[in-house]
Amino acid sequence: MDKFEVKLDQAARAAWMSYVGGITQDEIASQLGVSRPGVQRLLALARQEGLIKVHIDHPIAACMTLASAIRERFGLDYCDVVPAEASAPEGAAYYLAVAGAERVARLVERSDPLTLSLGTGRSVRATVESLSRVERPQHRFVSLVGNVARDGSSNRYDGVMVLADKTGGQRFLLPSPVVASSVEEKASLQQQPLFLAITQVALEAEAAFIGVGRIDRQATLFQDHFISEDELDELLGRHAVGELLGWPMTADGEVIECSITRRVTSLPLEMFRAQPIVALAGGVAKGPAILAALRGGWLKGLVTDQLAARHIIEHA
Template sequence: MSKHDKKLDLAARAAWMYYVAGETQQDIAEKLGVSRQVAQRLVALASEQGLVSVSVNHAVADCMTLAQQLQEKFSLAFCQVVPSGNVEGGGLQQMIAVAGAEVMAQTLKSEQPQIVAVGSGRTLRATINELPELDRPQHSCVSLIGAIASDGSCTRYDVPLWMAEKTQGRYFILPAPLYADSVDDRDLWCNHRIYRTVTEKAAQADIMFVGIGQVSPGCPLNADGFISDDEVTTLLADRVAAEMLGHFIGEEGERAATALDSRLTSVRLTAHTQRNIVAFAGGSEKHRAIAAVLKGGWISGLVTDEASARYALAASA
């Protein structure tokens, strides 16, 4: 790589941090290991060289290499890696969301009617928030996960509705709680005519957008009351690392059998599927989860950050 290309790479990193993650120039200087004056010049260079419009148009070389390595290692059809540096939390989620929205828009801008199946998760919701308003009433958004809480209210897991509002398309809710109260209760939910209609439509989806959840104390499923502290402890003792649509996945990518399976109402997932399943996830708290999902071949596409990419490659070496 030439000296000029290296400088553009550094400017692109600074642009991601400044324009997307909302970092200050002092933050950028500390994380890139340069002076504040150099950080200021890098941000200015990114603008001068046309790297920044509404999005950052220059792909960082290291991130491109990591994306290619992930594709080859885990047989992905698609992968995009955003530069993370030492950015974490909301800033990193925003970077993944901006990149992920561009990926989603490629499907949603199609004039041909699309059936888009959507899962849940905070990163997925943030990604949909970054989508432009699209006039595509011919598209259908189908939920892959129940969004009904135990008291009958809709939960924050009702992410597909947000996408339907962006596209002005039809929205099909999965009429069930994530976990039913009992096995008999699950059978009642899953044998309902509308439930069967929606899951059949989900099976015909052209693409599936999903999040990857980690399993740890205070993780979203635990914080939102879907699994108890004791259940988290049991899952961790069984080396469960990830969760997708309420399905638990072990550290080596295997489907982990749990006591919750008999009450799960989500659309069924299978590993090494030929379906087009794109996941959006990143951050140090999700390193083990992302690596497990990749090892198990649960997805065909991924938008993540470079630290998560490096972890997954090292974990599978």
């Protein structure tokens, strides 16, 4: 038995006494016949050699492991993963909304004036609906996506009105459909003073909370008739797997150039490179779209659920 093994043996003893036996380094020192700093060194060696395995016996632990892996893999500021187990009675969408609301609340609840952008989508809407009321008339909230449906009605997933109502803050809404009916219509809309003023506010935002959309027959863009079936096929033919703010992208996160994207009225994603964009999206079906956004480097934060997170890590 060589010297290193003897030392490792002793380190394992000390580690057992400390972590399993729960005694102080002083007591371990007197029991092993070494000094207290000597014990601390043994414990450091045990940690360094990976002798100490810790397991948190709670569903959350698996989520946090995934979250940590995603955060590190894609260089995010943060990643929150919520449980998606059958034991969760209200469903993952509820937890996603609560977790998203927590993140939004951290910004909204402060007193300094804040400018915050929102995308649209079920998750974004659920998030702001989960938020508690707080009086913050000094804040400004701006929508990054047009809030008009193709038939002229308001966007059913808009969150800016809800958020502004809950806080008393100012609201800025893009009065346009997310995809114009023609390139000319888009050009006309983007020259209106209101559009330019809202663009300016959006550029001043401290953060943006957005949804992630799929490109398939269940896509909001398709379901809400912003794009036709032919256009859907076209996007699929160009390997589109998801969209952010109406901008379709490939699995690598590259925005697709085509006739459809030339008609998207949302502010170009490139304008927000310097802003933290946080995606709120979950479900295994959203996995490919979220992964695309991550690969493209568009996101600084992610709030998702375990199912999507697993997909992301398995395919990263």
